[in-house]
Amino acid sequence: MPVFDLPPGLIVRCVILCVFLGAAAGSFLHCAAYRIARREPFAKGRSRCPECGHTLGVIDLIPLVSWLMLRGRCRRCGAKIPARYFLAELFFGALTAAALLRFGPTVLCLRNWLFLGCLFLLSMVDAEICEIPDGALLAAVLIWLAALPLLWGGAADALLHVAAGVAYGGGILLVSLITDRLLKKESLGGGDVKLLAVIGLYLGFMPALFALIFACILGLLQAFATKKTGGKQFPFGPALSAAAALMLFFGQPLADWYLGLFL
Ligand SMILES: [Zn+2]
Structure with missing residues (x-):
């Protein structure tokens, strides 16, 4: 595993970076799964609060941090944002770091990470509507x-x-x-x-x-x-x-x- 040949400080920084990048990807996948399960267009524009319709700004979209800072509530109307938003980010962030540690900074790592993204997306859709989207398989x-x-x-x-x-x-x-x-x-x-x-x-x-x-x-x-x-x-x-x-x-x-x- 080439990643372990790096100095420990650098490995820690790489892992933290991976957790945040993975959390951002997890947030995207969670949102995509939500829309696919509701037969909404995949790229429907910016995310909104489902309660008040407030378009989420940069400050609402920082992976992991926003949800924790806002204590799981919408900044505008205070509606509760389900914990699964945060958990999806945390889970995929952790998975991303695990992929880097397992496969190293390689093409194999990138390919497997993208595959894990497809699996995560189709699992969320399947869990909700008992249907595996063909797009994710393709x-x-x-x-x-x-x-x-x-x-x-x-x-x-x-x-x-x-x-x-x-x-x-x-x-x-x-x-x-x-x-x-x-x-x-x-x-x-x-x-x-x-x-x-x-x-x-x-x-x-x-x-x-x-x-x-x-x-x-x-x-x-x-x-x-x-x-x-x-x-x-x-x-x-x-x-x-x-x-x-x-x-x-x-x-x-x-x-x-x-x-x-x-x-
Ligand atoms: Zn709101």
Whole structure:
């Protein structure tokens, strides 16, 4: 990890910078998810207070700081701004710093960070309206393709990742079509199938398999916690995304360790 070769003072400054940059990105993603979930135009102009319509100025938009300074209230009308605004910024800020520490200041880091942004966005939308936006998946695929020449590990490696995407997407589609027939209801959404294909593309065969297993465990815990195991629709995107993010960070060491058990 090249980042740890830097002087400690510089690492701390880089991490703080990353937290703030990531928090700004998190704020943007949170706002975008809010608008997508309400079918509003993606770029509708400046953010406003949902209560009084006051256009937010620079002072209201400093990541993390504004929410804390205004104690979670609108500066004009005093309406409560939900904590999730702050939490989205904090979460993505922390994730950004973690990505820098894990991948170093590299193209891989930038690509994975953009992918994490897509996952965060689609998870927030899915959690709200049980629908994974195609735009976020398409963006993830385009980011993967754009970074491919810069992270070139040979044609065989690239093809393996594409094959993993096709295999997981196609495999799950087949399984879900069969279970739909047997249960006579929709088991997995089309968005989940496409998301799994994208996860296969990024992670490759082994880490994507781990991600799928982790996602199922998380999904079961989520179903248990929310008691939504009945006929109701159930967002699987957040669990899939969380598992994929975990594997993005730790998938390769985990796969190496697992394969090492048999050698
Ligand atoms: Zn207001």
